[in-house]
Amino acid sequence: MSAITAESRPTLAAKARLRWDRQTSRYLLLYPERGLVLNPTAADVVQLCTGEHTVGAIVDRLAAKYAPQPREDVQREILAFLGRMAERGLIRSGDE
Amino acid sequence: MTWEAPQFVEVRMD
Numbered sequence: 001m002s003a004i005t006a007e008s009r010p011t012l013a014a015k016a017r018l019r020w021d022r023q024t025s026r027y028l029l030l031y032p033e034r035g036l037v038l039n040p041t042a043a044d045v046v047q048l049c050t051g052e053h054t055v056g057a058i059v060d061r062l063a064a065k066y067a068p069q070p071r072e073d074v075q076r077e078i079l080a081f082l083g084r085m086a087e088r089g090l091i092r093s094g095d096e
Numbered sequence: 097m098t099w100e101a102p103q104f105v106e107v108r109m110d
Contacts, residue, residue, distance in 0.1 A: 028107075029104070030109065033109055034106060034107070034109055035106070035107050035109050036104035036105065036106055036107070037104060037105045037106075037107055038102075038103075038104050039100060039102065039103045039104070040100075041099060041100055041101065041102045041103075042102035042103055042104055044102075045102050062099075065097065066097055066098070066099035069099035073099070074099060077101040077102060078102060080101075081101070081102035081103070084104075085104075
């Protein structure tokens with residue numbers, strides 16, 4: 001599996017589905033027999049993992065949305081998050 | 097909106 005970098009175009013794994021849970025007003029990332037409860041920024045990132053955007057573009061978009069948070073902080077935390085998701089097989093780097 | 101580090105908590109769906 002390739003590491004996620006700023007140039008990667010991440011996509012959600014085929015087994016994973018993002019779902020808005022109306023009962024609890026939160027996003028769930030569902031996969032066989034398990035799920036992840038996402039906080040709002042994690043949901044923002046996952047929604048942009050369509051294969052169209054590079055990680056750098058995702059960072060740009062979210063750094064603008066959450067300004068004045070420094071872009072380097074946003075990038076570091078998004079890369080760490082995507083790395084943890086990739087370790088679980090829920091995100092593909094798009095570099096394969 | 098306030099930025100917070102993207103995080104998740106794993107749950108068993110049953």
